[in-house]
Every structure is written in structure tokens, then in C-alpha cells.
Amino acid sequence: MRVALFVACVAIALSTLSSMAQERMLRVAGPWEIAGVDPAQSGYVFSRLQVAETLVSANATGKLMPGLAQKWSVSDDGLTWRFTIRTDAIFHDATPVTADAAAASLKRAHAGVGVLTQLPISEIASDGQDVVIRLKKPFAAVPAYLVNFSTIVLAPASYDASGKVTRIIGSGPYQVKSLTPPLKLELKGADNWWGGEPGISEVSYLAVGQGETRALMAESGEADLVFSMLPVSVERLKRNPKLDVHIATIPRTRIIKLNAAAPFFDDVKERQAISYTIDRAGITKVILRNADLNATQLFPPALAGWHVADLKPLTRDVDAAKRLLAEAGWTPGPDGILQQGGKRFSVTLLTYASWPELPPIATALQAQLREVGIDVKVSVGNSSEIPSRHQDGTLEMGLISRLYSIVPDPIGTLLEDYRPGGSDWGAMGWSNDELQTLVEKLAATSDPRERAALQKRAVEMLQEELPSIPVTWSELAIVANKRITGVQVDPFEVNYGLASVRWAE
Amino acid sequence: MRQFLLARLAQAGIVALVVGALCFALMRVLPGDAAMRIAAGRYGPDARIAEAADKVRLELGLDRAWPVQFLDWLASLVQFDLGHSLVTGAPVVDELKVQLGASVWLAAAAIMLSLLIGPTIGVFCGLKPNGWTDRLGLAGSVILRSLPPFVLGLILMLVFAIWLGWLPPAGFGTWRDLALPALTLALGLAAVSSRVTRDAIATVVKAPYFVFARHKGLPEAAVVWRHGLRNAAIPVVSYLGLQAIYLVEGVVVVESIFAYPGIGHALVHAIVERDIPMVQGTALAMGLIFVAVTAAVEAASAWLDPRLRRTQ
Numbered sequence: 001m002r003v004a005l006f007v008a009c010v011a012i013a014l015s016t017l018s019s020m021a022q023e024r025m026l027r028v029a030g031p032w033e034i035a036g037v038d039p040a041q042s043g044y045v046f047s048r049l050q051v052a053e054t055l056v057s058a059n060a061t062g063k064l065m066p067g068l069a070q071k072w073s074v075s076d077d078g079l080t081w082r083f084t085i086r087t088d089a090i091f092h093d094a095t096p097v098t099a100d101a102a103a104a105s106l107k108r109a110h111a112g113v114g115v116l117t118q119l120p121i122s123e124i125a126s127d128g129q130d131v132v133i134r135l136k137k138p139f140a141a142v143p144a145y146l147v148n149f150s151t152i153v154l155a156p157a158s159y160d161a162s163g164k165v166t167r168i169i170g171s172g173p174y175q176v177k178s179l180t181p182p183l184k185l186e187l188k189g190a191d192n193w194w195g196g197e198p199g200i201s202e203v204s205y206l207a208v209g210q211g212e213t214r215a216l217m218a219e220s221g222e223a224d225l226v227f228s229m230l231p232v233s234v235e236r237l238k239r240n241p242k243l244d245v246h247i248a249t250i251p252r253t254r255i256i257k258l259n260a261a262a263p264f265f266d267d268v269k270e271r272q273a274i275s276y277t278i279d280r281a282g283i284t285k286v287i288l289r290n291a292d293l294n295a296t297q298l299f300p301p302a303l304a305g306w307h308v309a310d311l312k313p314l315t316r317d318v319d320a321a322k323r324l325l326a327e328a329g330w331t332p333g334p335d336g337i338l339q340q341g342g343k344r345f346s347v348t349l350l351t352y353a354s355w356p357e358l359p360p361i362a363t364a365l366q367a368q369l370r371e372v373g374i375d376v377k378v379s380v381g382n383s384s385e386i387p388s389r390h391q392d393g394t395l396e397m398g399l400i401s402r403l404y405s406i407v408p409d410p411i412g413t414l415l416e417d418y419r420p421g422g423s424d425w426g427a428m429g430w431s432n433d434e435l436q437t438l439v440e441k442l443a444a445t446s447d448p449r450e451r452a453a454l455q456k457r458a459v460e461m462l463q464e465e466l467p468s469i470p471v472t473w474s475e476l477a478i479v480a481n482k483r484i485t486g487v488q489v490d491p492f493e494v495n496y497g498l499a500s501v502r503w504a505e
Numbered sequence: 506m507r508q509f510l511l512a513r514l515a516q517a518g519i520v521a522l523v524v525g526a527l528c529f530a531l532m533r534v535l536p537g538d539a540a541m542r543i544a545a546g547r548y549g550p551d552a553r554i555a556e557a558a559d560k561v562r563l564e565l566g567l568d569r570a571w572p573v574q575f576l577d578w579l580a581s582l583v584q585f586d587l588g589h590s591l592v593t594g595a596p597v598v599d600e601l602k603v604q605l606g607a608s609v610w611l612a613a614a615a616i617m618l619s620l621l622i623g624p625t626i627g628v629f630c631g632l633k634p635n636g637w638t639d640r641l642g643l644a645g646s647v648i649l650r651s652l653p654p655f656v657l658g659l660i661l662m663l664v665f666a667i668w669l670g671w672l673p674p675a676g677f678g679t680w681r682d683l684a685l686p687a688l689t690l691a692l693g694l695a696a697v698s699s700r701v702t703r704d705a706i707a708t709v710v711k712a713p714y715f716v717f718a719r720h721k722g723l724p725e726a727a728v729v730w731r732h733g734l735r736n737a738a739i740p741v742v743s744y745l746g747l748q749a750i751y752l753v754e755g756v757v758v759v760e761s762i763f764a765y766p767g768i769g770h771a772l773v774h775a776i777v778e779r780d781i782p783m784v785q786g787t788a789l790a791m792g793l794i795f796v797a798v799t800a801a802v803e804a805a806s807a808w809l810d811p812r813l814r815r816t817q
Contacts, residue, residue, distance in 0.1 A: 029675075029764075033774075036593035041547050113548060113557040164594070180603060181593060182774075183766040184678070208675050208764040212659065216674035220666040354550045381537075382777065384545035387554045388538050403551045416553070424555050 025202040026484070026501060029217045030227035033182040033207040037165050039105075040114040043149035048496045049205055050198075051187060052152035052170030055083050055102065055131065056143045058408040058494050061304060062251075064143050068097060068153055068171065069131070078138030078444065083131045083146070088194040091155035092175035099126035105153045106131065106146075108163060114150025115407055118416065140446035144409035147494055173198040173499040183207045199486065199502035211356065218243060218479040225487065225501070229477040230356065231289040237479050244480045248489040249292060249300045251405040252474040254361060256349075257386070257398040260467060261429025263340070264347055264396065269324040271466040275314050276321035277372050278365065284472050287360050295470035298462050299404060302491045305452055306410050308459045314470060321372050330373075338373040346375040351399040352383040361471065362399045387424035400425060401474065405492045414439050414458065418467065427467040435461050513800045517793055524792040525582065528785045529575050532776075539779040540567050546592045546778025565591055578785065587789070588782035592775075597786040600771065605790050607677060608760070608767035612752050614683050615690035616745070623695030624741060627702025628729070631737070634707045642699055649696035654758045658689045675764040686763040690755045694748050701744045705737035712736070739810050746802035753791060 028049070034042045039052075046052040057067035069083035089097035103126040110116040110124060120136040133142060145151070155169035168176050173195060174187040189201035206223070208214045211230035217223040218237060229237065229245075238245045256274070258265045265271055284293045296313030299306040330338040330345060338345040351362045359380050366376040376397070389395035402417075402425050404410040417426020418435055435458060442454045480487040485504045488497040532539075543565070544557035562568055581588055587597035630639040649657070665685060666674040676682040709715055710733070718728045757769035768787050775783035807813045 035547060036590075036595065038547075038594065040552075041549075041593075113544075113552065113560055117556070118553075180678075180766065181595070181600075183764060206676050206764060210762050210764070213662070213675045213762055213764060216662050216666055220670060220674055222666065222673040222676070352550070382542060382545065383550035384541035384554050384558075385537065387558075388541045391555055401550070406551060424553060425551075 024200075024503075025204055026200040026225065026498065027223045028203060028205045028225045028227070028498070029208045029214055029223040030205065031207065031209055031211075031214070033209065034179065034185060035182055037168055037179070037181075038112075039109065039152050039154070039165065040112050040150045043114075043152050044493070045185070045205070046168050046170060046172075047149040047152055048493060049174060049185070049187065049203070050172040050495060050497075050499055051168055051174050051176060052154060053089075053172050054147055054149070054151050054494075055085075055106075055153065056146040058144075058147050058492050060488065060490055060492070062302075062405070062408045062492055064147065064408065067147075068102065069146075072143055074142075074446070078140070078446075079135045081133040081135070081142050082127075083133070083143075085129050085131065086194060087129065089171050090192055090194075091157075091171050092169050092190055093155050093157050095155055095157070097153065097155075097171050099129050099131050101156055102126070102131050102153045104156065104159075106133075106151060108159075109151045112150070115145050115148045115412065116151060118412070119145055138444045140442075140444055141407065141409045141411050144407040145412065147408050147492075148406060149494075174203060177202075193499075195499065198499035200484075200498075203498060215479075218481070221481060221483075224481045224484050225498075226479045227476070227496075229479055231287070231477075234477050235289065242482055244482060244487070246478045246480065246487060246489045247290070248476050248491045249302050250474050250476045250491045250493065251300060251303050251410065252401055252403045253295055253298060253300070254355075254358070254399065254401050254471045254474065255295075255298070256365070256469040256471060257390075257395070257400050257425070257428060258430075258466075258468060259393075259396050259428045261393075262347075262396055263343065264345060266429075267328045268465055269328040270330075271469065273321040273324040273328070273372065274369070274374075275466055275469045276317045276324065277368050277374075278314075278469070278471060279316045279368050280314070280471060281316070283361055283364050287357060287364065288472060288475075290475055293473045293475060295472045298459065298470045299410065300473040303404065303410060305448075305455050306404075306459060308456050311460065311463055314463070318371060325372060332373050336373055337375045344375065345373065346377070347396040348377045348379050349397040349399055350379045350381060350385060350389060350395060352381055352385065354383045355401045358399055358401060365399065365471070390422070390424050390428055393429075395428060399471070402426075402468075408492050408494070411439070411442050415443055418462075422467075430465075430467040432461065432465060432467075435465075509800075509804075513796060517796045520792040520796055521582070521789055524788045525578065525785050526575070528788050529571075529578065529781065532779060532781050532784060533571060535779070537779075539781075540565075542777070542779035543591050546774070546780065561591075578782070587786040590775075590783045591780045592778050592783070597782050600783065601768070601786055601790055604766055604768045604771045604787075607765065608756055608769065609794075610683060611686055611690070611756060611760070611765065611767055614687035615694060615752065615755075616748075618687055618691035619694035619698060619748075622691060623698035624702040625699075626695070627699040627741075628706055628734075628737075630699065630703040631706025632710060632729070634703075634710075639703065642703065646696040646700050649692050652693075654689055654693060654755050655762050657692060658686070658759055658762045661685050661689055675762075677763075677765050682763075682765070686759045686765050689759050689763075690752060693755060694751060697751075698741060698744060698748065702737060702741050705740045706733060709733050709737045735809060739806060742802060742805050742809060746799055749795060749798045753795075 032045055034045055053068050055067050055069040057065045059065050068089055070086045072083045074081050085099045085102055103124050107124045122136045123134040125132045158165050158169045160166045173190055173193040175190045177186040177188045179185050185205040187203040189198045214226050215233035218226040237243055280294045285291050297311050301307045329340050333339040349362050351358045362378045366378050369376050386398045404413045416423050420431045422428045438454055438458050445451050478489055484501050486501045540558040540562040544554045544561045548557050589596055626642050630642040662674040665672045672681055672684050715732050718732045756767055760767040760770040772787045
């Protein structure tokens, strides 16, 4: 008893002391750990927290905006892109952001593992105030690729002699004050950011892996801004009068990746039957607690031009599913499981726990597919098992979470996912010449009207053929304490706009 | 004394070798492609992992024969070089400095707190075995020990961070952040050490020398202080050594839920990401700490109990 009293007294005394000392620092919590300072690894943390900047940025609707590059243009043959660097940008070590420095950062990104490796680049160079990117063949979405976090521009002093990044010296409104990998990052306002002075000059970011802990950080007021809340916490947090909950649908879709070369899924009727079996409304309502996430097509409404409003939605229709399976030659066996020529319809659904909601969705799918006589075993592994089992051809079904805004233009992901032979996170054992031609044409076309028609056709084809089956869309839930104002939600997760957050007075 | 230290040093050397070899072997026999795992650990699940894995394999020389890779590690270890993390690229020593330091603080705080709580309660319980304090102590100890650390952690967060608003639910760097994870571990430790103390005290209370001390009219406090505590401390101190095991298991869970950057948190990530040098480094550090703890417990027991010194 005496001990408890003593501990309590000390706790009160010290907590008042330290809360006085911690006044006026914007405390941010999110799930992302900082695993090394290489831009391809944790560049997204530095880009989202506005420490480092890219040449091009994107607004909340995905429209490209000037970043470190004031403007850009492409030559008539579509082979040479010029990005003009703004003259008022300064790195945190007080050296100016030059085209030279930007080109050096991009060259390094191109040699690494980021998105630039996917472009047909023949040369990156600087010419006066311009960064010049020369291509082997025309590619319309180059500026969109330069929004990706792996292309952040760092000061020459960030690299060591071998070209490895040793520290982050960016040009954004915040500079790194201290970094304790993998969990903590402290920032302070940069002196002369080209966009003005940030509203709050001190920021500390803490990586909190557990969703429950993040919710408690928000509720206790220990964090002012918390990213990525679990669906189960959102309802409770919404009722808290001290907190504001912001929710946006983001261009990330949970899909079933199918091996279309396997006898179970080689017929489009089989894939459509699977789609008809899925109770998307039930999954979104019960597991995700947000009925708006029902993925009636691959892309969510947030992706303007890629979401086709008048497309026939993917719905649940168990009778239609049974009919299609029968048409594809599957008949119920003695144990209720479908069979064809002595082969049972028994498959493994592989998923991973990097996204906590995937395993429960997988078990819901398992129960739903059992209704039409499909036996599914759920296997939960590491995220790398999906590409690994794709490569060796042993994957049957995988439940994955696919991001379509790795570059803000989904063409980047489509080119990757539906290329001939498929890809790690895209189609498997499926290819379609018409879609192939369409996507390649899209990649070379920059006229918006011409593109709109092509985009619509591509989406229709994916809806008909279902090389991968959309299950649900995803949301980004952000909780802000009412102490602060000016919080924006960026569905593309390029930049969280911390610089425009202010204390509410 | 010199012999004692030399023996411990030899033990540390053997532990280093066995732990290193075991980690290396276990990481090898785990299913899955190491390069793929490392690539996923580095670049996240949205990246083109297969392409990245090819570069990782080349960069790290993962396709070399395994004896070559193991001898490489051993040769570096002899020069006190633990290598670089395969995921972050930073020297393992630097990562350990931060993480081990954080964990040592956490573990030390947990042990201190548990010593404040456990033996104190145990003494009160043991002085009157089967009295109401003893029964209450038993009930509390059973409840606390049967709660898994993550449940206990969440309950403490709810109480101290949400209802009372005294302490932050997660974070690190100040003593306030340390309080809840340390208390979570301490309660688990105290649950058992209070019972060990209680039994030890109960035995001492029945011993002839203790009864005699009471009969000769010493005040109760003096009896306990002079004749009770030191004798009862012997089993409690030896038990402390065993509790190091509970701590190792506890920090892994507690560090994850409290977002605390310790060695347990690092070890889990390193295993998932197949970061062999990090796994070897962390396991090695844990093994050596274990040797140090055992040595300290042995020394403390010898100091408490002169009979042990005489038999040596």
C-alpha cells in the first residue's frame, strides 16, 4: 500500500514536470518504422513528413503540382523531358538546390531499386537550371514517377564517398534534428523554405507498430496527430469529443491474385464465379466497418478517370456463381466439394500479416467460398512469399493489398501488373494482347481526352476478365487532437502537409 | 576469485560460439528465400520484391557457400566486428548500442520495481503464513502471473494513460515513457518473487535461530531485519537469475506494444527479415548478459551465504 502510494506520488510529480517541458511540440505517431535512411527504403517517411522534396508533387485529387521543379516540358518526339528547378530552394545545409544536385539524386535512384528503374531512361543530366531526362522510347507519365518518394532530392553532403546515403539533408520545411532508427524522428523548422515558415516549428514522430497503442496515444492526448487507425478503434475515437477523425479512401485495393494457369482458374467463368461468391458488403461492414470500401471495381472513386461510374458493379450472387461453375465443368462431389475429372476444387489462399486486416478477410473468403463447394486452406506467411511463390509458379490464390498510387498515375502499376507473363503483385498465368496494347498506348499518350477513353476500356476489360479479383478498397484514417487545425488528408500519401498545421487558439 | 572470473570468461566464449553457430544454422534451415525476405524488409511489401531480391543477393553475396559465410562471421567476431545489418546497412554494433542500451534501462527499471514490490509483499505474507495478507498476496500473484504481458500492458495503459492521464501509453526517451513498460514487466516478476520470498520467510520464521531471537525479547522489526532478511534472501537472489529468462521473453512483447526500441523488438524484426548479422548480434548480446547475470547471482549468493564460500 505504502509502495503504491509512493509510486503514485512520484508519478504525479514527475508527470507534471515533464509535461511542462514538452509543451508546444507537434507529436505525430504512425505505423511506419524507419529502416535505414536510403530513400528507396524510408524515403516515404521523409517525404510525408516534409523533410525532403521531390521534383514533382501531387494534390489530394492526384493532379500533378510543381515541387522542386517549377515547370516541365517534353520535346516533340516525346524523348526528352526537361524539369526546371526553382531558384529559391535551399538545402538544410544552406547550399542551393541545383539541377546538378537533383540530377545526381535521380541518377542514384535510377541505379537503385526504386520506381525510376521501370522507366526507359537512357540518360539523366543537368543543363543550367534544368534536369534533363532522355528516354529510349516515349513515355508520358515521367512527371508522375518523379512524385515517388524514392526520387527525393538530397544535398550532395548526404552521400558518402561510395554514394551511399548517410544522412538526410533535404530541402523541405522541416529538417532532421535527431533520428533514432527505427522508431523516432525529431524535426525542427527549416530556416528558409521556399514555401514559407511552417505553422509549428518542432515536430516529433514516433513509429508505433501496434494499432491499439496508436489509438491509446490519440485518446490520452500524448499524440496530436495519429495516422492509420484500425477499423475497430475508429468508432470509439469518433465519439471522443477531444478528437477529430478524418477518413479518406485511398488508391489501395485488396485483391485476390489468382493463378489463371491453374486448372481451377483458367476459365474466365471460374474467376467470375469466385467474384460472385464474395460477400463484399459483409466483409466491409463487419471487418472494415466502412461500407464505402465495397470494391465494386478495381479502382476506388478517388482515382479520377480510372473509376468508371457506369460500370456494372461486382456483386454477390451465389446462384450465378454455382451456374458458372457448373458451366465450367465442376460438379459437386460426395463431400460437397466440387470436382472435375476426379480433381477436387481445393486450393490454398496465401496471405500475410503486414496488413492486420488481411488474415481475417482471408478466413471470411474461406467460409464464403465453401458455400459454393470450394475448399480453401488459408495460409498466413511473410509478404515476400507472394512474389516468391509467383516466381516458382506454386501460388494458387493470394489475398494481397495492392497500392495503385506508387506513382500517382495508376498506369505505372498497370504496366507492371499486367505485362506479358504477369508480375509479382499482378496477374499470374494470364495475358491479354488487347489490354497489353491499350496499356502501352496509354503509357505513350499524354492528351487527357485521348487517355480517358483508353483508361475506361482498360478498366472494363479488367472487370470482365478478372485476372485478379477486387475485394475491398482501403481507407486512411487519421486522428487529430482538437488542439490543432489545418490537418489535411492526402489519399495519395505523398505529403501530409504538416507545415500547414497550426495550434488551435 | 581469479579462477571464478576465468571460468566465467571461458563460459562467455563458449556461449558466443554456440549462439552464433545456432543462429546461423537456424536461420539457414528456415523455409523461404533469404534474399526475398531481406528485400521485403528493406523496401516494404509494395515494392518489386523479386527484382530487389536479385540485387540484394548480389550485393550481400548470399549465393556464396554457407561455410564461407559462417567463417567470415567468425573471423570478424574474433576482431570484435559484428558486421552490418543486412536491412538497414548500419553496423550491428551501432544498432545494438541504441537497442541494448534501451533494453538494459527497461530491464533494470523492471527489476528494481519488482524488487520493491515482490519481496516487500512476500515478507509480509511470509511472516504470517495463511493469514489474510498471505491469501490476498497469493490471489494477486496468481492473477498477475496468469495475465499475458500484452494484456497486462494494455490494462496499465488504460488505467495510467487514459483514465488517470499520468503517463504516455507509448514512446521512449524520458523516464515517463519507461514507467509503464517497466511496471508491466515488474508486476509479472513480482508475482513470482513475492511467493518465493514468502516461502523463504515462512521457512526462516520456523527456524530455531529465529524462534530463539524472538524468545530473547528482540523487537519484531529487529528480528526480521537481523535474522530474517539475509537468510531468506538466499533463495530469492538465486531465483532472480532465473527471472532473467522471463525478462527476455517479456521484453519482446512489451517493447512491441509500447513502441520501445529495445533488443526484443529488434530481434523479432531481424528474424522476420532474415537479417542474420542482427540476429547473431542480438542473440549474442542476450547470451552474454545471461552469463553476466548468472555470475552476478553466484557472487551475490556467495556473499550472502558464507557456507558456499567455504565449500569452494
